[in-house]
Amino acid sequence: MSALFNFQSLILVFLLLVCTCTYVRSVAPGLVDRNREGFLGVFFKCARIGERLSPYVSLALIAMAVTMLL
Secondary structure: OOOOOOHHHHHHHHHHHHHHHHHHHHHOHHHHHOOOOOOOHHHHHHHHHHHHOHHHHHHHHHHHHHHHHO
């Protein structure tokens, strides 16, 4: 089943995208910052979400890990 049709997988993909974009921005900020508009602006916005809402993102990741284990 594709991640688009399974809600739990869709949330997991979004959380991993946010974490990946935040990590890439911390390592190489020029790579993400130069694409603020257009289709690649999604990665910039995901990095912003990861920076500003990091406690909530980490709680969501912990909750997702618990649901995967159970």
